Amino acid sequence: MPVKKQQKTVINPYGTTIIEDYERLYKEFGIQPFKPLLSQIPNPSKYMRRNIIFGHRDFDRILHAIKARETFAVMSGIKPTGEFHLGTLMTAQEVIYFQKQGAMAFYCIADIEAYEDNNISFEKSRQFAISNVADLLALGFDPKKGCIYRQSKEIRVKDLAILFGRGATLATMKAIYGERHIGLYLAALIQAGDILMPQLQDFDGPKPTVVPVGVDQDPHLRFTRDLARRFRGKHNFIAPSSTYHKMMRGLDGSPKMSKRNPMSYFTLGEKPENVKMKISKAFTGGRATVEEQRKLGGVPEICPINEICAYQFVENDAAIVEAYQDCKAGKLLCGEHKAQTIEHVLNFLQNHQEKRKGFLNKATEIIESGN
Amino acid sequence: MPVKKQQKTVINPYGTTIIEDYERLYKEFGIQPFKPLLSQIPNPSKYMRRNIIFGHRDFDRILHAIKARETFAVMSGIKPTGEFHLGTLMTAQEVIYFQKQGAMAFYCIADIEAYEDNNISFEKSRQFAISNVADLLALGFDPKKGCIYRQSKEIRVKDLAILFGRGATLATMKAIYGERHIGLYLAALIQAGDILMPQLQDFDGPKPTVVPVGVDQDPHLRFTRDLARRFRGKHNFIAPSSTYHKMMRGLDGSPKMSKRNPMSYFTLGEKPENVKMKISKAFTGGRATVEEQRKLGGVPEICPINEICAYQFVENDAAIVEAYQDCKAGKLLCGEHKAQTIEHVLNFLQNHQEKRKGFLNKATEIIESGN
Numbered sequence: 196m197p198v199k200k201q202q203k204t205v206i207n208p209y210g211t212t213i214i215e216d217y218e219r220l221y222k223e224f225g226i227q228p229f230k231p232l233l234s235q236i237p238n239p240s241k242y243m244r245r246n247i248i249f250g251h252r253d254f255d256r257i258l259h260a261i262k263a264r265e266t267f268a269v270m271s272g273i274k275p276t277g278e279f280h281l282g283t284l285m286t287a288q289e290v291i292y293f294q295k296q297g298a299m300a301f302y303c304i305a306d307i308e309a310y311e312d313n314n315i316s317f318e319k320s321r322q323f324a325i326s327n328v329a330d331l332l333a334l335g336f337d338p339k340k341g342c343i344y345r346q347s348k349e350i351r352v353k354d355l356a357i358l359f360g361r362g363a364t365l366a367t368m369k370a371i372y373g374e375r376h377i378g379l380y381l382a383a384l385i386q387a388g389d390i391l392m393p394q395l396q397d398f399d400g401p402k403p404t405v406v407p408v409g410v411d412q413d414p415h416l417r418f419t420r421d422l423a424r425r426f427r428g429k430h431n432f433i434a435p436s437s438t439y440h441k442m443m444r445g446l447d448g449s450p451k452m453s454k455r456n457p458m459s460y461f462t463l464g465e466k467p468e469n470v471k472m473k474i475s476k477a478f479t480g481g482r483a484t485v486e487e488q489r490k491l492g493g494v495p496e497i498c499p500i501n502e503i504c505a506y507q508f509v510e511n512d513a514a515i516v517e518a519y520q521d522c523k524a525g526k527l528l529c530g531e532h533k534a535q536t537i538e539h540v541l542n543f544l545q546n547h548q549e550k551r552k553g554f555l556n557k558a559t560e561i562i563e564s565g566n
Numbered sequence: 567m568p569v570k571k572q573q574k575t576v577i578n579p580y581g582t583t584i585i586e587d588y589e590r591l592y593k594e595f596g597i598q599p600f601k602p603l604l605s606q607i608p609n610p611s612k613y614m615r616r617n618i619i620f621g622h623r624d625f626d627r628i629l630h631a632i633k634a635r636e637t638f639a640v641m642s643g644i645k646p647t648g649e650f651h652l653g654t655l656m657t658a659q660e661v662i663y664f665q666k667q668g669a670m671a672f673y674c675i676a677d678i679e680a681y682e683d684n685n686i687s688f689e690k691s692r693q694f695a696i697s698n699v700a701d702l703l704a705l706g707f708d709p710k711k712g713c714i715y716r717q718s719k720e721i722r723v724k725d726l727a728i729l730f731g732r733g734a735t736l737a738t739m740k741a742i743y744g745e746r747h748i749g750l751y752l753a754a755l756i757q758a759g760d761i762l763m764p765q766l767q768d769f770d771g772p773k774p775t776v777v778p779v780g781v782d783q784d785p786h787l788r789f790t791r792d793l794a795r796r797f798r799g800k801h802n803f804i805a806p807s808s809t810y811h812k813m814m815r816g817l818d819g820s821p822k823m824s825k826r827n828p829m830s831y832f833t834l835g836e837k838p839e840n841v842k843m844k845i846s847k848a849f850t851g852g853r854a855t856v857e858e859q860r861k862l863g864g865v866p867e868i869c870p871i872n873e874i875c876a877y878q879f880v881e882n883d884a885a886i887v888e889a890y891q892d893c894k895a896g897k898l899l900c901g902e903h904k905a906q907t908i909e910h911v912l913n914f915l916q917n918h919q920e921k922r923k924g925f926l927n928k929a930t931e932i933i934e935s936g937n
């Protein structure tokens with residue numbers, strides 16, 4: 196009898212995260228399921244409604260603040276190593292969602308991490324930062340109700356990193372991040388500084404803070420929650436909350452979209468014909484022949500086309516369900532679904548590109564105004 | 567036949583440094599002997615003349631700058647964990663010596679290290695910093711020709727530390743500093759920033775820089791010289807030079823003065839009767855009885871009384887030699903030598919205490935003016 200293959204669940208923010216079983220994250224890492232909270236959320240986001248946000252830590256605290264109209268913050272960001280892609284798009288939209296629910300919004304350009312992890316110079320990442328911020332503004336982030344900053348220019352996050360240095364043993368760092376150079380551990384301390392900065396007196400002190408991220412970022416959250424406890428005496432920190440969205444699979448069928456694999460993803464700045472080509476060539480959950488698919492139906496659960504529609508490009512929940520059912524029933528074939536998806540995606544991109552042009556000056560101004 | 571005991575030579579800036587054989591430092595660590603340079607130095611310090619500075623790295627570069635009247639810098643500092651003692655006094659006098667030879671002088675208050683290594687808060691170390699700077703000014707440091715700063719307030723050293731993060735593997739850090747928490751490794755990167763800051767464009771760019779320190783600090787120098795090489799492309803750093811003074815033995819005969827052992831040292835702020843008591847009770851190189859000492863002579867080589875006179879409290883070189891010879895000849899007994907030494911030390915302390923009072927306001931101003 197063949198041995199049952201051990202399911203792989205690896206969470207590594209600086210490596211490749213592979214999740215084959217989300218259930219195990221609840222048991223092994225203490226992530227709480229999001230679904231039981233859904234009915235209580237006044238105005239859930241599409242990621243929440245569609246079960247893309249599947250887990251959280253202490254989100255109850257945020258829910259309470261939203262309902263009671265109490266002060267809370269949202270904090271997330273981007274590593275400025277390139278243009279916005281579907282992953283960073285999700286995070287940005289989550290930040291904007293919470294800003295619209297009343298949160299003080301913090302969006303960090305993680306240029307120290309880009310340097311320590313990817314060896315991208317600050318001069319180079321500054322260019323990406325401007326482009327990324329233009330995307331963020333075009334998506335609806337309100338800079339008047341939020342704070343966008345580069346780590347390299349924010350003294351407060353550096354000083355928090357220095358403070359936290361005493362709270363981080365080598366064993367902890369190695370357990371979380373593996374055996375890496377010191378700069379990467381320093382970037383992790385800086386990131387803890389990012390997450391807790393909204394609670395400093397400069398921003399009116401301790402408050403619930405939600406960090407919406409991909410589940411690959413959970414180790415940063417666990418680390419930061421531990422630091423928040425250790426340094427509670429000094430700053431009275433409230434442990435940050437988090438929500439976790441699932442990781443999108445690659446268009447080519449690989450387990451995760453990855454820069455190393457250009458056919459697995461596209462950016463918001465990519466040429467339409469390129470995006471069209473990538474979607475046309477994408478892997479699907481289709482069968483070997485049309486006949487077979489008509490008879491057995493497709494497998495939308497493993498289909499990246501189904502996924503990018505559900506995650507991003509189809510606004511109407513009912514349309515998502517309908518496409519899923521039609522696929523299962525063998526009524527919606529892959530070619531047709533791809534054609535529809537290409538139309539949705541190109542519409543979105545054209546519309547977004549148009550908007551973002553109008554925000555490039557403002558984005559430059561925001562990046563330049565960093566102290 | 568008994569096995570010959572292995573001689574111990576341990577250099578650890580964050581632990582206890584024990585040097586039983588200075589010769590081995592030349593062979594094993596690549597420190598160069600200082601003596602061959604002595605005759606070429608226009609105006610050698612007492613530490614140089616008396617062979618207390620016994621080793622160096624690339625001091626030739628500094629010697630050339632002094633002779634040619636070219637720009638060079640001196641950089642050293644203090645960890646603000648208490649009052650000036652005889653060790654920090656030596657370093658301060660070395661910095662002042664090079665300042666008088668024409669160096670741009672940098673004196674760092676290593677408050678990040680005091681926090682990471684000793685858990686002394688920035689509020690607490692600020693008080694020590696003011697006191698330490700008053701001592702430095704009373705000893706003759708000219709703030710108009712130098713830069714005194716706290717690490718926690720100096721953005722440039724933090725930014726250099728972030729830059730250097732990529733150049734420091736975990737293996738290197740562990741080899742140099744042992745298995746410690748990340749904060750301590752961060753402090754080491756910050757210290758590398760201190761040593762190379764004088765070469766930034768803000769201070770007119772690359773220049774020879776001498777770091778006069780106790781030999782226990784050599785690991786920081788080796789680490790920083792390595793970083794200077796790695797990041798030469800970006801900043802065109804010249805590898806920093808160094809001089810090494812010997813470590814003073816404890817008054818109680820222990821191998822090193824240590825805060826853990828209050829009878830082994832005194833501070834410049836200590837009450838005269840206390841200092842008098844400690845010197846009176848000090849270990850010496852004397853014999854068991856007066857008769858024996860008259861006959862055999864003393865052993866000044868192991869005597870802390872001889873040492874503090876030679877290192878610090880007797881200005882006249884001839885008087886040092888005379889005391890040494892009289893001790894060897896059995897003419898100068900320990901009681902008499904202690905009485906003379908107490909007089910020298912109390913004179914120095916009284917004079918210094920008087921001067922430093924006049925510098926407390928200036929010291930506060932310097933510490934407060936940190937950006």
